[in-house]
Amino acid sequence: MKSPIIALLGNPNVGKTSLFNKITKLHQKVGNYPGITVEKREGTVHFKDTTYRIIDLPGTYTLFPNSMDEEIVFNALSNKQDANYPDLVVVVSEPMHLKRSIVLYQQARELGLPAIFVLNMIDEAKEKGVSVDIPKLESYLQTRVFQTNARSGQGVNELIQHFSTTTGSYFGGLKIDEQFQPALSEAKQLFPLENEYTTWQFLAQANVAFLSEDTKQKLQSIRAKHNLEIAHLQKSESLIRHHQIDKDLIDIISYNHQTQENKTSAIDKILLHPIWGYVIFFGLLFLIFQAIFAWAEPLMDFIDETFGSLGAYVQTVLPEGPLTGLLTDGIIAGIGGIVIFIPQIAILFLFISLMEETGYMSRVVFLMDRWLRPFGLNGKSVIPLMSGAACSIPAIMSARNIENAKERLITILVTPFMTCSARLPIYIVIIGLVIPDQKLMGFNMQGMTLFGMYILGLLSALGAAWLLGKVIKSKHKTFLIFELPTYKLPDWKNVAVNVWEKSSGFIIDAGKIILAMSIILWVLGSFGPGKFNRAEEIVQQEYPNASAEELENHVKSYQLENSYLGILGTTIEPAIEPLGYDWKIGIGLISSFAAREVFVSTMATVYALGDTEDETTIQGQMRKEINKNTGKPAYNFASGISLLLFYAFAMQCMSTIAIVRKETNSWKWTLIQTGMMTGLAYLAAFIAYQLLK
Amino acid sequence: MHHNNSLDKLKKGERAKIISYSSSEIPAKFFEIGFLPGIDIEIKHIAPFNGPICVNIVQNNSLIALRKSEAKYIIVEK
Numbered sequence: 001m002k003s004p005i006i007a008l009l010g011n012p013n014v015g016k017t018s019l020f021n022k023i024t025k026l027h028q029k030v031g032n033y034p035g036i037t038v039e040k041r042e043g044t045v046h047f048k049d050t051t052y053r054i055i056d057l058p059g060t061y062t063l064f065p066n067s068m069d070e071e072i073v074f075n076a077l078s079n080k081q082d083a084n085y086p087d088l089v090v091v092v093s094e095p096m097h098l099k100r101s102i103v104l105y106q107q108a109r110e111l112g113l114p115a116i117f118v119l120n121m122i123d124e125a126k127e128k129g130v131s132v133d134i135p136k137l138e139s140y141l142q143t144r145v146f147q148t149n150a151r152s153g154q155g156v157n158e159l160i161q162h163f164s165t166t167t168g169s170y171f172g173g174l175k176i177d178e179q180f181q182p183a184l185s186e187a188k189q190l191f192p193l194e195n196e197y198t199t200w201q202f203l204a205q206a207n208v209a210f211l212s213e214d215t216k217q218k219l220q221s222i223r224a225k226h227n228l229e230i231a232h233l234q235k236s237e238s239l240i241r242h243h244q245i246d247k248d249l250i251d252i253i254s255y256n257h258q259t260q261e262n263k264t265s266a267i268d269k270i271l272l273h274p275i276w277g278y279v280i281f282f283g284l285l286f287l288i289f290q291a292i293f294a295w296a297e298p299l300m301d302f303i304d305e306t307f308g309s310l311g312a313y314v315q316t317v318l319p320e321g322p323l324t325g326l327l328t329d330g331i332i333a334g335i336g337g338i339v340i341f342i343p344q345i346a347i348l349f350l351f352i353s354l355m356e357e358t359g360y361m362s363r364v365v366f367l368m369d370r371w372l373r374p375f376g377l378n379g380k381s382v383i384p385l386m387s388g389a390a391c392s393i394p395a396i397m398s399a400r401n402i403e404n405a406k407e408r409l410i411t412i413l414v415t416p417f418m419t420c421s422a423r424l425p426i427y428i429v430i431i432g433l434v435i436p437d438q439k440l441m442g443f444n445m446q447g448m449t450l451f452g453m454y455i456l457g458l459l460s461a462l463g464a465a466w467l468l469g470k471v472i473k474s475k476h477k478t479f480l481i482f483e484l485p486t487y488k489l490p491d492w493k494n495v496a497v498n499v500w501e502k503s504s505g506f507i508i509d510a511g512k513i514i515l516a517m518s519i520i521l522w523v524l525g526s527f528g529p530g531k532f533n534r535a536e537e538i539v540q541q542e543y544p545n546a547s548a549e550e551l552e553n554h555v556k557s558y559q560l561e562n563s564y565l566g567i568l569g570t571t572i573e574p575a576i577e578p579l580g581y582d583w584k585i586g587i588g589l590i591s592s593f594a595a596r597e598v599f600v601s602t603m604a605t606v607y608a609l610g611d612t613e614d615e616t617t618i619q620g621q622m623r624k625e626i627n628k629n630t631g632k633p634a635y636n637f638a639s640g641i642s643l644l645l646f647y648a649f650a651m652q653c654m655s656t657i658a659i660v661r662k663e664t665n666s667w668k669w670t671l672i673q674t675g676m677m678t679g680l681a682y683l684a685a686f687i688a689y690q691l692l693k
Numbered sequence: 694m695h696h697n698n699s700l701d702k703l704k705k706g707e708r709a710k711i712i713s714y715s716s717s718e719i720p721a722k723f724f725e726i727g728f729l730p731g732i733d734i735e736i737k738h739i740a741p742f743n744g745p746i747c748v749n750i751v752q753n754n755s756l757i758a759l760r761k762s763e764a765k766y767i768i769v770e771k
Contacts (some may be wrong), residue, residue: 062722066722081756242724242729480761484757
């Protein structure tokens with residue numbers, strides 16, 4: 001038997017996710033909706049021999065979609081063919097905003113779905129002087145009403161026991177305004193199998209994803225014939241419902257407001273203050289970056305040492321040879337190079353998650369909107385831009401709650417300029433090589449350079465946004481309206497789940513790429529055509545007087561240069577020579593196209609393959625490397641700065657490209673972004689090297 | 694004495710009632726979030742340098758933020 005699907009539907013900030021966590025007891029996974037990467041949270045719960053699939057739909061105020069998130073909700077609830085079409089809808093509400101939740105409930109029922117109603121945060125109701133007459137509400141909604149407190153778990157078991165509820169037919173429903181009736185009757189001809197309200201929903205939306213192009217065209221001509229604007233239809237429904245519910249709720253709910261200042265209001269006086277608000281926000285940003293760099297350090301050192309000694313141990317146990325090299329220098333070093341970022345990513349997402357849970361994030365949107373608007377962005381772009389400092393992938397996904405298509409697109413296009421944690425290992429290694437470890441005016445020069453790279457990332461994101469804002473045309477006027485929820489203590493379970501999902505997702509995705517790249521590199525570097533196999537013969541002829549050890553070194557480097565990997569590197573060398581790189585760095589650039597962090601482990605593999613000595617650190621190997629073409633160290637000041645700039649701008653991340661393609665649903669914008677970033681990277685690296693060399 | 698005005702002209706702390714919208718381009722989302730004609734509101738915060746405004750909907754004590762560029766189409770009565 002198919003598991004029944006239970007869909008949780010509700011406004012934002014009603015505690016829906018906490019309830020989801022309580023119901024599923026964390027038996028859940030985060031996947032993607034097919035075709036787009038809106039996060040899909042799904043879990044299971046067993047009760048009396050039945051396994052229920054629980055789907056946590058994104059929060060929304062209405063079934064008329066304003067953003068990608070909200071489109072998911074409508075499609076899941078109105079398309080009977082949709083894989084997530086529920087057997088029961090659980091509408092989650094909270095007493096303070098009962099009216100808005102009833103709008104959603106009615107819409108779901110009128111689409112023909114069975115639904116039950118949950119009053120969550122029941123503990124807060126008393127505090128705020130709200131009382132609800134439950135039996136009256138049940139008869140008004142024609143369904144069962146459950147009271148829960150998702151934080152303590154109160155009422156959750158009783159709710160689960162009623163997941164097999166079936167609700168009878170629903171009476172009443174929206175009285176559609178007379179002026180739209182002629183158009184509606186014409187639309188009904190198109191959908192003989194749908195009920196009136198579903199047809200109305202189709203008529204009042206510009207683009208219902210699952211309808212055929214032909215049907216959409218016909219709907220459009222009905223609207224054109226009757227001179228109808230979809231916003232007009234939607235507003236009419238909204239007015240009629242709110243008006244009616246206001247009247248109906250008079251005997252059901254009573255507010256006993258204390259007019260005196262509440263807690264939220266008092267906190268907002270400081271956090272939204274025109275001066276202190278900004279001081280506190282920037283103070284918090286400073287604290288976050290302090291935490292990422294200072295607090296994470298001991299943990300990172302520990303991980304670094306652990307992987308270092310693991311590699312050393314493997315080296316002593318296994319016989320010397322290229323395969324051991326692959327394992328120690330490629331795979332172990334590569335995975336270690338990723339795991340080392342867990343503390344930083346976890347700390348960043350801990351802060352972001354706390355800001356969202358407490359309600360502070362929407363205050364940041366309020367404070368920052370005015371400053372991001374001139375760049376063609378939106379206050380809501382703050383979240384993707386901040387998350388971009390950890391990893392662009394979740395950051396780009398978080399842009400989906402920006403309603404305006406243009407602002408969302410620009411946010412997605414510029415987020416990868418932010419300095420993500422994958423750039424850090426490259427920055428740290430290169431800065432360590434080419435910037436002196438000295439103090440300038442009391443500041444450590446290496447630290448200042450690293451800080452400068454972060455500023456550069458932010459400025460280029462804003463600059464690119466400004467440029468794109470001039471180029472991209474917008475169909476709709478941009479607008480911003482959002483609710484500032486009351487302040488709450490964070491639900492630690494939600495925070496923990498969020499941090500865990502984000503960090504483990506990053507490690508697994510990046511780990512797979514590193515593993516694959518290490519193996520490919522090793523194979524390409526250990527085999528080659530013609531000359532590769534006659535290396536010893538050729539080298540012996542060239543250096544007849546060399547000692548055995550020297551000969552071995554020469555053979556090794558000759559083999560590397562003539563391996564498939566070497567041929568790849570030497571082929572692109574002419575293109576990267578003006579940037580100050582040799583063919584070995586070229587291999588690093590090619591392989592790190594998959595993911596930036598691969599650069600350091602690639603260089604380790606490349607130098608280890610062409611080397612017989614056991615240099616202990618990657619940095620040590622890099623320091624003694626000589627660029628054959630210039631005769632100077634491969635990593636000198638000019639080529640180092642050139643590399644830093646290259647990695648600051650270049651779109652070196654396949655996962656980001658894939659996510660941008662999915663989220664924008666456009667190859668055009670994905671290619672423009674990649675071209676723009678990598679072109680800028682080449683140009684900046686070229687100018688820097690030519691000026692500095 | 695009643696006095697009609699647009700929402701963006703109100704000062705912090707002022708109370709008013711929403712009368713109507715003077716542009717049909719305002720998205721339906723404004724209605725859905727609770728910004729309907731007839732409701733009483735109070736200006737709680739105004740972000741500096743022409744930034745967004747934060748409005749309290751008195752009936753259910755919720756806080757809504759919006760930009761001045763849209764607020765100027767919302768006609769209110771003090």
